[in-house]
Amino acid sequence: MILIAAASEPELLIADEPTTALDVTVQAQILELVDRLKGEMGMSVLLITHDMGVVAERSSRIAVMYAGRIVESGPTASVLARPLHPYTEGLLDAVPRPGTRGTRLRTIEGSPPGLFTQTAPCAFAPRCRYRKPECDAARPPLREIEPGHEVACHFAPNLGLKGAS
Ligand code: SF4
Structure with a gap:
């Protein structure tokens, strides 16, 4: 789906929860693919997610x-x-x-x-x-x-x- 969306070489790719329900290995592969396409095509990416770890790692x-x-x-x-x-x-x-084990969130x-x-x-x-x-x-x-x-x-x-x- 991501490759289909990128085929038209958009200036902006909107990825709505692209890693939801994926295991961490596949999640990393998907995010690396998006990063690679972004770099190669010079497009911007709007990533919609609830995953704060993904936000911290991947967004500016x-x-x-x-x-x-x-x-x-x-x-x-x-x-x-x-x-x-x-x-x-x-x-x-x-x-x-880290360090919050045993405490209530x-x-x-x-x-x-x-x-x-x-x-x-x-x-x-x-x-x-x-x-x-x-x-x-x-x-x-x-x-x-x-x-x-x-x-x-x-x-x-x-x-x-x-x-x-
Ligand atoms: S203090 Fe809370 S309720 Fe008041 S404006 Fe800010 S977010 Fe809204």
Whole structure:
């Protein structure tokens, strides 16, 4: 499928969960193929995935989406080292790390809104542990907080997120 998509020599290849349900060996082969095609053809790749390891290894920029909207975007290293949106922080806290054996991973309470559910101005608010009354007054715009690093949260970067390193 990837080769068929690349046959027309696109400037942008959109790979939607290309490694889901694959074992790690095949996953590595697929990602190496995408990398090779990218280099040979000079195309950009938009990789859609839930795998934070793949994100950390393979991307130069990351956009975190919640309820159909980008809530944080920026250089991968910057977002992973210093997440500024509570949802990004929650995703990273749910990733097992060396040295955390025997400890409970933090989860994000609640569930994402349904496709046709009327959401709060900030769609993440019902699940956000930093929610304040102001969060329900207006939809948080995507703002540049530091060069190239944008966040849609009224209180970023002043929430004191512990984030992940
Ligand atoms: S705007 Fe408020 S509810 Fe939404 S992510 Fe930021 S702190 Fe949480």
